[in-house]
Amino acid sequence: MLRHVTNRIFGQGLRSPTAPAPLRMYHERVVDHYNNPRNVGSFDKNDPNVGTGLVGAPACGDVMKLQIRVDDESGKIVDACFKTFGCGSAIASSSVATEWVKGKQMEEVLSIKNTEIAKHLSLPPVKLHCSMLAEDAIKAAVKDYEKKRPKSDDAPLEKATGA
Amino acid sequence: MEQTTHLQSSDDFAQRKTEKEIRVALRGPKENHSILGVTAQKYHCWNCGANAENSTQFLFCEACRSVQPVNESTDYFQIFGLGREYKVKVEELEKKYKDWQKKLHPDLVHSKSQREREYAAEQSARVIDAYRTLTDPLSRAIYLVKLEGVLVNEEERITDPELLAEVMELREAVDEAEGTRALNEIQVQLQEKLRYWSNSFEDAYLNKNYDDALASIRRMTYYKRANEEIVKKL
Numbered sequence: 001m002l003r004h005v006t007n008r009i010f011g012q013g014l015r016s017p018t019a020p021a022p023l024r025m026y027h028e029r030v031v032d033h034y035n036n037p038r039n040v041g042s043f044d045k046n047d048p049n050v051g052t053g054l055v056g057a058p059a060c061g062d063v064m065k066l067q068i069r070v071d072d073e074s075g076k077i078v079d080a081c082f083k084t085f086g087c088g089s090a091i092a093s094s095s096v097a098t099e100w101v102k103g104k105q106m107e108e109v110l111s112i113k114n115t116e117i118a119k120h121l122s123l124p125p126v127k128l129h130c131s132m133l134a135e136d137a138i139k140a141a142v143k144d145y146e147k148k149r150p151k152s153d154d155a156p157l158e159k160a161t162g163a
Numbered sequence: 164m165e166q167t168t169h170l171q172s173s174d175d176f177a178q179r180k181t182e183k184e185i186r187v188a189l190r191g192p193k194e195n196h197s198i199l200g201v202t203a204q205k206y207h208c209w210n211c212g213a214n215a216e217n218s219t220q221f222l223f224c225e226a227c228r229s230v231q232p233v234n235e236s237t238d239y240f241q242i243f244g245l246g247r248e249y250k251v252k253v254e255e256l257e258k259k260y261k262d263w264q265k266k267l268h269p270d271l272v273h274s275k276s277q278r279e280r281e282y283a284a285e286q287s288a289r290v291i292d293a294y295r296t297l298t299d300p301l302s303r304a305i306y307l308v309k310l311e312g313v314l315v316n317e318e319e320r321i322t323d324p325e326l327l328a329e330v331m332e333l334r335e336a337v338d339e340a341e342g343t344r345a346l347n348e349i350q351v352q353l354q355e356k357l358r359y360w361s362n363s364f365e366d367a368y369l370n371k372n373y374d375d376a377l378a379s380i381r382r383m384t385y386y387k388r389a390n391e392e393i394v395k396k397l
Contacts, residue, residue, distance in 0.1 A: 061388030
């Protein structure tokens, strides 16, 4: 499988530069995330500090779960994990996402763009939607966490005005 | 490139022969009826100019027997003499595929001109595509709605919690299953689900409910993927 693809950009096989069909090449970062996955796992989705984002790409048969553990007081994401069934690009995108959300504020991670993930992994155009899936998963995880929180925690301003 | 065919006496004969064939076919078995019910575009032989709306001209010209180029307006069902229906008899498909292989056999074509050999190669490729598409229930479903102008979005993303939770659980079960017995158990359940959603697709398709048809396709894709993973492990 991917193990047979060398770490350099040039994948298996010696195709001439004029070969019409694009070679399926995985950037070394994608291969790295596939061979050395970070943060694979599961948190208890019933834990009030856990937000779970569950998204899918049905045409590929992909499903992606990204979870965050949030510190109530600071609103900081202290831990993250993922489980993805799909292609190498989908797995790598969600792996990168878990790395990037750790240590950040929830509002901050909402601005993580799929294009940044895609650029980091040198995803070809046909795999761009995998990075979109990861962006969706981050947003869904944050949304899920916030759904569990009582409203008053979201707005410190309201507290200040004694509402 | 419509040209008026100046019918010589031999072409006249070819034309009348074709008309007779059409009349015979109309009286013939239901199968032929459906070929003519969905006509391919009006078609002229590149070699002798003979007309035919009959898809038997699909491969050879009835009049001069020269190999014809692929007619893109003939859909995959027509190639196998089937109506546009979801349920197909796989044994029938196989038999017709073998018939096509005989017709397109290299030995029968090798004495023909370069141009015709190229046409034969294209025809062969199309028959193979058609066969592969129609034998698999999922690709057949996708093709059927495509013929109605409904395309599956290759990059669609969904958040349906029920469906995704089920798929997640399924994929995890496959991942963690140890041994043939456990995998076969999951496979049995999967086949059941595939059958259910296959029927669901057919209902939706017959009622022209393309939203439901696409939903069935989504499900079938997920279950098929899971099955592929099981097959890999077995």
